[in-house]
Amino acid sequence: FPPAVFPLSCVVQNYSWGKVGLESEVAKLVASADPLVQIQPDQPYAELWMGTHPRGDALIRDNRIPQKTLGQWIADNPACLGAKVKDAFQGHLPFLFKVLSVNTALSVQAHPNKELAAKLHTQFPEHYPDANHKPEMAIALTPFEGMCGFRPVEEIVSFLQNVPELRALIGEVAAEQLERSGSDDPRGVSAALRVCFTRLMKSEKKFFVDQLNMLVKRISQEAAEGKDTSGSNGELLLRLHSQYPGDIGCFTIYFLNLVRLEPGEAMFLGANEPHAYLHGDCVEVMACSDNTVRAGLTPKFIDVLTLCEMLNYTPAPSSSKILPAAQSQLDPHVYLYDPPVPDFTIMRIEIPASIKLYLISAMDSASILLVIQGTAVGTSTAAASEMSLRRGSVLFVSANESISLHLSSPDGMLLFRACCLL
Numbered sequence: 001f002p003p004a005v006f007p008l009s010c011v012v013q014n015y016s017w018g019k020v021g022l023e024s025e026v027a028k029l030v031a032s033a034d035p036l037v038q039i040q041p042d043q044p045y046a047e048l049w050m051g052t053h054p055r056g057d058a059l060i061r062d063n064r065i066p067q068k069t070l071g072q073w074i075a076d077n078p079a080c081l082g083a084k085v086k087d088a089f090q091g092h093l094p095f096l097f098k099v100l101s102v103n104t105a106l107s108v109q110a111h112p113n114k115e116l117a118a119k120l121h122t123q124f125p126e127h128y129p130d131a132n133h134k135p136e137m138a139i140a141l142t143p144f145e146g147m148c149g150f151r152p153v154e155e156i157v158s159f160l161q162n163v164p165e166l167r168a169l170i171g172e173v174a175a176e177q178l179e180r181s182g183s184d185d186p187r188g189v190s191a192a193l194r195v196c197f198t199r200l201m202k203s204e205k206k207f208f209v210d211q212l213n214m215l216v217k218r219i220s221q222e223a224a225e226g227k228d229t230s231g232s233n234g235e236l237l238l239r240l241h242s243q244y245p246g247d248i249g250c251f252t253i254y255f256l257n258l259v260r261l262e263p264g265e266a267m268f269l270g271a272n273e274p275h276a277y278l279h280g281d282c283v284e285v286m287a288c289s290d291n292t293v294r295a296g297l298t299p300k301f302i303d304v305l306t307l308c309e310m311l312n313y314t315p316a317p318s319s320s321k322i323l324p325a326a327q328s329q330l331d332p333h334v335y336l337y338d339p340p341v342p343d344f345t346i347m348r349i350e351i352p353a354s355i356k357l358y359l360i361s362a363m364d365s366a367s368i369l370l371v372i373q374g375t376a377v378g379t380s381t382a383a384a385s386e387m388s389l390r391r392g393s394v395l396f397v398s399a400n401e402s403i404s405l406h407l408s409s410p411d412g413m414l415l416f417r418a419c420c421l422l
């Protein structure tokens with residue numbers, strides 16, 4: 001039998017928003033996994049891709065396997081996905097697993113649902129490269145900040161009253177419509193919110209740049225005088241403006257929730273949910289797609305019309321965006337992050353130092369295993385030889401295969417495992 005459990009060498013993406021050199025969790029993991037890798041101190045290390053995406057197909061680190069990449073190997077051995085996953089996702093690994101190290105904000109964006117993705121892909125294939133939806137889930141490795149979903153209306157109204165530059169961009173009619181919309185009429189609230197946000201995003205460039213400059217000048221003066229600028233969300237405004245001066249995305253902070261995650265906390269981003277990661281390190285899992293509709297905090301192609309049309313305009317508090325982890329009934333060391341989509345699930349595996357032998361159990365899905373801390377030797381009847389695991393190691397585990405970990409670290413282990421539980 002060819003090996004069905006094997007180590008991977010994964011692709012790094014050096015996007016400009018990434019943390020630089022060894023400040024980046026991505027760089028630290030890569031350097032720890034392979035001591036021969038030279039980390040460039042002035043280079044951003046933004047994302048580590050663990051999967052079969054054509055722009056970052058993982059390399060197989062096992063010279064007994066003829067295929068070079070994970071994508072080729074799965075194409076030749078589709079049964080490794082597990083029977084249900086193979087049938088449901090046409091012989092493809094349904095998720096892409098990542099580590100992100102965010103230094104400056106990512107663009108304000110949303111991902112289409114399947115129906116819209118198919119339509120956009122047909123109309124504009126150069127901007128929307130495939131026909132799949134792209135829900136995502138992020139789990140913090142370090143304190144992590146992002147914007148996600150529309151704030152409760154009373155928070156937006158409060159900003160409309162405290163930030164005259166914002167009110168000027170939206171206009172008096174739309175602002176009053178939102179102020180009058182009652183919580184007893186959720187469709188009326190969503191309609192008013194749609195009008196306000198669309199007016200903001202479609203405002204004339206010269207006009208919004210002038211308003212933004214006035215706002216930044218005013219907040220800077222207030223901050224210099226030691227005044228409290230929280231009523232205008234001043235700290236975040238100045239930070240985003242320093243990263244993307246003159247960008248309309250700076251105003252989205254008045255509409256979108258600021259979500260702060262502690263390590264181990266997760267947020268789930270469904271289709272049509274506006275979001276932007278701001279700072280920190282996380283593991284992320286997403287459906288295999290590149291479809292992103294952007295509208296600010298970016299030099300890339302922006303599609304304001306599509307974004308404003310597609311968004312989910314349901315206001316909700318930031319606490320509602322945090323997805324709790326459930327401790328597994330079968331194994332107290334496993335915590336499940338199971339989002340409301342079938343494409344992926346993540347397990348956080350925490351093995352205490354007192355345990356010297358631990359079984360990574362078999363499941364009816366292919367999975368990818370990432371070591372965040374600790375060292376062990378892994379053995380499996382499906383592996384060609386024993387595998388030394390340390391921080392940054394990544395393993396592909398075929399469906400229905402298990403791994404015994406012989407722990408050698410004094411402080412236990414922390415691993416994340418991405419899979420598909422149908």
